[in-house]
Amino acid sequence: MSAERSIELARVFKAIGEPVRLRLLSLIASHAGGEACVCDLTGAFELSGPTISHHLKVLREAGIIEGERRGTWIYYRVRPETLSAVSSVLTPAEVLA
Structure with missing residues (x-):
């Protein structure tokens, strides 16, 4: 992993390392329609x-x-590519093989 990529992913881990944000992420990901x-x-x-x-x-x-503004509300959805990048860092190499 490059130094730049580790900085990017560290920012993601820091963001989801707070309980309220982790719950928000879970609620958005599991909400009907994504x-x-x-x-x-x-x-x-x-x-x-x-x-x-x-x-x-x-x-x-x-x-x-x-997020996408629709009228007075903002609708949020998870960016799957970011979660995929996090998952790939946490998955042992032998699982990927």
Whole structure:
């Protein structure tokens, strides 16, 4: 793995290393249709809307999720290529063979 790639992946691990963000990622990934409106996510937490938005921003900036504005709401979906890259780092070589 190159030094640049390790920096990119470390940012991903750091983003999902926070419990609220890990839960958000799980909720988005498991939501019907593979995407979730921010309005669907806020009820799962005892946190303010701005706090949830901050955590979603961290996940987005790390390249883990992407969002699309539809009217007044933003719908988030997981970027599978990022999760695949994380998975490949965690999978032992003998499993890949």
